Amino acid sequence: MTDTQAAFAQIAPLLEGQAIELPSWAFGNSGTRFKVFGTAGTPRSVEEKIADAATVHRFTGLAPTVALHIPWDLVDDFGALRTFATDHGVELGTINSNTFQDDDYKFGALTHVDPKIRQKAIDHHFECIDVMNATGSRDLKIWLAEGSNYPGQADLRGRQDRLAESLATIYDRIGEEQRLVLEYKFFEPAFYHTDVPDWGTSYAQVSALGERALVCLDTGHHAPGTNIEFITMQLLRLGKLGSFDFNSRFYADDDLIVGAADPFQLFRILFEVIRGGGYGPANPESEVAFMLDQCHNVEDKIPGQIRSVLNVQEMTARALLVDRDALAAAQEAGDVLGANEVFMDAFQTDVRADLAAWREERGLPAHPMKAYAASGHQQEIEAARVGGTQLSWN
Amino acid sequence: MTDTQAAFAQIAPLLEGQAIELPSWAFGNSGTRFKVFGTAGTPRSVEEKIADAATVHRFTGLAPTVALHIPWDLVDDFGALRTFATDHGVELGTINSNTFQDDDYKFGALTHVDPKIRQKAIDHHFECIDVMNATGSRDLKIWLAEGSNYPGQADLRGRQDRLAESLATIYDRIGEEQRLVLEYKFFEPAFYHTDVPDWGTSYAQVSALGERALVCLDTGHHAPGTNIEFITMQLLRLGKLGSFDFNSRFYADDDLIVGAADPFQLFRILFEVIRGGGYGPANPESEVAFMLDQCHNVEDKIPGQIRSVLNVQEMTARALLVDRDALAAAQEAGDVLGANEVFMDAFQTDVRADLAAWREERGLPAHPMKAYAASGHQQEIEAARVGGTQLSWN
């Protein structure tokens, strides 16, 4: 047994039970404002999206739940959908609302100056809560695509006050076991101001609501140079980290595979999650949810999601490998290079062979990417899913 | 006559003949990857787009030409289109190619690894040159939306070499009086690497082609913090500035009204244009073209373009007001605050009243925005343009 294997054996139990929720919309077509490229085998129904998510789980054991997006995933019978999911080996998870694709919301939804449009947006969230009740979902996730494009266009302060009021109305409606999770985003689709642009705003808004209102940290939603692991630490410290939306970015887009742009950053974030008690398998009291929120423009969708959850798993394993005692000792001694080396030792450890063995022990494919490629599943769905309309963001 | 009026009188002749080309696509619907909001009165045909551009010119006297985008603006008879334009008081201008909306171009066009796809993209540019010959256009503008999303996905070097070869083939085809203008863009729609991401790359590529190959500087296409007036200066110095695509941005998007995000930056850019001999009315030998390249997501399109050309005109007037002798004297004396004050004096001068008077002398509306609003034209086109399919980016 090598040193690495011995170290891995120590942390292996903490990999048990890791869960990363998949977004249903990852399996539909998506792209940029310039072009959406379609791909063969793309789902034509909510059920096909859930089947794809279940496929990811079958090959990885990492993705037991699927997030839905309303109205994209609206069905007549959510009870039946829940059964369909369970039959495929996954559960329905977070419900995401959508206030950015209705003409009425051109100038805002929960923040709109017109009370009728605000009420419409609130009602949409009530509908989402109804769906949650039907699906047994815990979390209502709100990403506000609201803002303005030009200085003067909007009254920043008035919108913030109206947002607080709208959120309070929605929060009142969620059940005792449910949570409201408010995502922030630096910019886009609004290009001058965004109503919830940073963690501070999300934190201030959810703190005003109550205990079951929390912040969602999307790793792709920050200004250049932002230290995201610091925010992770701070939100955990303040007891307000509800969930992660994982993805990555080089510039401003936020839809690349998590860990693809800066694997070291993902490692640092996961280290802070563990350090702060936010990693469930190490701290059963934690209720921090891990989710993906990324879309696949040019790469295949099912293997893209497999790659993504594996990246999170690999970096979680590396982060668990950090020798915390040695790290603390070096930190306390002011040994800058020593502390950094302890930290980097874990990051540079190649855990892939150990993880492959770990998977095999659990009846999972040692190499999920290769296993998926070899399974013929992609060819099957490409052949089967002919006709109908491929789903995308609508 | 106030001091400002006297100073304005000095520079007024240099405002004569200022021309800012409008993009036909500014009049269609556009938006973000999340949603395109339609607006009443949006054109359903190329002719209606040209008519709208002509309206902007009629109210401002600043926009005598319209850029076309192929295939968006493909018509059967470009001779007839040219006549239509002339009849409406404008000319057809730059021809823009499009290599980002065909499924074959998912992984590149002029850079594609497959010679057949490269040839298809080259042929598309030959078709654009045919259009130029029919429309009498001088400039073929190439914006390459090509790149990759993930490290390893593409061979950066091979693509650059293939790009050079493809461009050489296209350049060989343009006429003696025509120019190839290569735009660069920091990122989007590719999110890891872009094949022409910066002015250096565009400069190196066009320098290899020949004298009639030049760089297009789009003001919204730079990394955060980039000093755009410096690049303006440098390209003029190197004799390689072909044209401007004007627009503005706060973060990463590049489609806001020029001057809306940072009017002082627009002033500084225009100052360097004038300083470097790139401003036509002050230097008839200059062939630097001014164009808008911006789309209107939430604001009205015709007045959005009116506002834009006015912003360029106002900042041009201010930049012309800089007391160049006083500035040089302060610069030479190492008088930092004095030099800055000379510069800022011009920027802070409110030229709007003088420009209004200048317009009236020329038979133009003193206040084009107000005049357009009062004209009832918007209501007319909203009433008239019912039925059919509103145009957007396709």
Next chain:
Amino acid sequence: MTDTQAAFAQIAPLLEGQAIELPSWAFGNSGTRFKVFGTAGTPRSVEEKIADAATVHRFTGLAPTVALHIPWDLVDDFGALRTFATDHGVELGTINSNTFQDDDYKFGALTHVDPKIRQKAIDHHFECIDVMNATGSRDLKIWLAEGSNYPGQADLRGRQDRLAESLATIYDRIGEEQRLVLEYKFFEPAFYHTDVPDWGTSYAQVSALGERALVCLDTGHHAPGTNIEFITMQLLRLGKLGSFDFNSRFYADDDLIVGAADPFQLFRILFEVIRGGGYGPANPESEVAFMLDQCHNVEDKIPGQIRSVLNVQEMTARALLVDRDALAAAQEAGDVLGANEVFMDAFQTDVRADLAAWREERGLPAHPMKAYAASGHQQEIEAARVGGTQLSWN
């Protein structure tokens, strides 16, 4: 009377009493890590710095107080210093602590892992409070230059907890009429993590302390692209905006003259201050302090400060000129271009002539920059201040 003059007459009363505190260190030499250029006439004593600040106030009427920096401005007898200041026409203002220039603080001060060093840093703040009691200062401003340079070097969470504890101890010591104001800064001098890097962290920390603990917003301390007026709005809304440190920057440095890099941004910030009730002359209940925090590397110091306070005054005047009723009407109507135009109308109004007249009515020089240049004062101090050691950041 022109329209501009009439509009100015309306807002003129609100310019009365505007006060912008000057930092004593602005009058010493400063520079970059590469080189500090000295200039003739630089103060050799705290008294000379205060005299220079008083000169700025004499020429502008805008800078009635001077902020001190401990230990840079430590004197034996603060009572005498106070009298000296009063005799020169200014008052002593905010006391700034310094925990970044002692060898003990290499790895932190209020956050240090060693309780002895934390206590030393706390004691330093107690000393600052003693100074405040002697000078009659209201505000203790804390900028924490603390952080780490390498991942793993420091325990982010532990430092945050220790910071909370240290701040609580300091807060307990300030008097009923005193305030603790916590500044945040994106980065520098630490280059991996900073303990108070954003408004959210400062807000969370001061909220835990109590009512008299507030946030200081330094306009140069944000990630690229950050919407600073939004933060201004939010902190005012939350009742936690204590003060501004004004300066400007193009890239990452934060020591340029306020308004020099992006005058439109300064306008937008000041508009939100007024909108949110933070501007004292318009809302006597406001306790938001305006300060400069900028150093002059290559420009002359006294005129650099004159230029700075004038820039704030000019942009305040423009921001006051916004037609709030017309703006609200356009905003409510969803008239994007109309609302933006109302906003820009104020920004583009040249208020300099009106301000010159306004100053003359109050016995101030119409043109403070010219008046200072003509006064011979600079030559006087250059001649007088020979010998001794010019002050800088130590």
Next chain:
Amino acid sequence: MTDTQAAFAQIAPLLEGQAIELPSWAFGNSGTRFKVFGTAGTPRSVEEKIADAATVHRFTGLAPTVALHIPWDLVDDFGALRTFATDHGVELGTINSNTFQDDDYKFGALTHVDPKIRQKAIDHHFECIDVMNATGSRDLKIWLAEGSNYPGQADLRGRQDRLAESLATIYDRIGEEQRLVLEYKFFEPAFYHTDVPDWGTSYAQVSALGERALVCLDTGHHAPGTNIEFITMQLLRLGKLGSFDFNSRFYADDDLIVGAADPFQLFRILFEVIRGGGYGPANPESEVAFMLDQCHNVEDKIPGQIRSVLNVQEMTARALLVDRDALAAAQEAGDVLGANEVFMDAFQTDVRADLAAWREERGLPAHPMKAYAASGHQQEIEAARVGGTQLSWN
């Protein structure tokens, strides 16, 4: 033999002869504008700096040369210094000029408006060439710390023209076997404009000089989000990449240990170096120089440099491990995830054990960091170097 060991054995010969030049100034004290923390054992003479560099080489075998900085490293007898270096097992390398620490250069040196100051700066470079002749150095590296802080302060165009003229005069003086290498830097110490801010400017300037004028790419000198491996590719393609200054940064500072902030980026850069024929051991015709340019503010200096060259070596090994055939096949097939996986496989391979064995075979310590710590050398120099003045940036 594991797969990794077998793969490593293949590339091991290409690690032979890797050379990374050390900067003499890395061994002196450095810091930020706020504070320079001194450390025990810091050199008091040029000889002690060279001895420290030789120590790094002794423990790593990677750093056979030392770059000098004039005037910081000016000695009376460079022949003697050369002998001193050789006796310690290293050679003298690149000569760096300095035009940022003389009062005359406050407003520029090679770009200055005053011909006398320009000549002084040119003469300084002549002196550097004299040093090169005495030391046998190949490269004259010029980093221009020149620029301006305020719009209007300087005539951007005039400065660029004067720069071209000054550089031409210097270039004429270098010998047939010598090279002029021009570094670019996004900003700092100038904060509005920098005279050589980007690779395009450096490329345009050196292209005008001649074949032996090349660009230096400092990895820390770019705008946020810049794709540095793309620039590496482009400069190699254009035949104009002279050297690297390695370091890293999270925000805007550029002096962290190379590979510390984003190891994946370092991997990508080294991959492009190898791909483009710039890596000497794989392409003996390459003349691309590898250097460090980083300073150690809070970490120990000798181990800081050891860590740095090891980071470059480790990432070089990983970059060499990329299966180029498999990568090309996946790229040509448009297999995005497959190509990315080939690329990431190499990055994620832990080469440390193999490198340790490789070192031992060559008589080097398996673990240079541990070996240095165990050697007692640090304690020795701390004890020996008492008294005198520790060197820093002057």
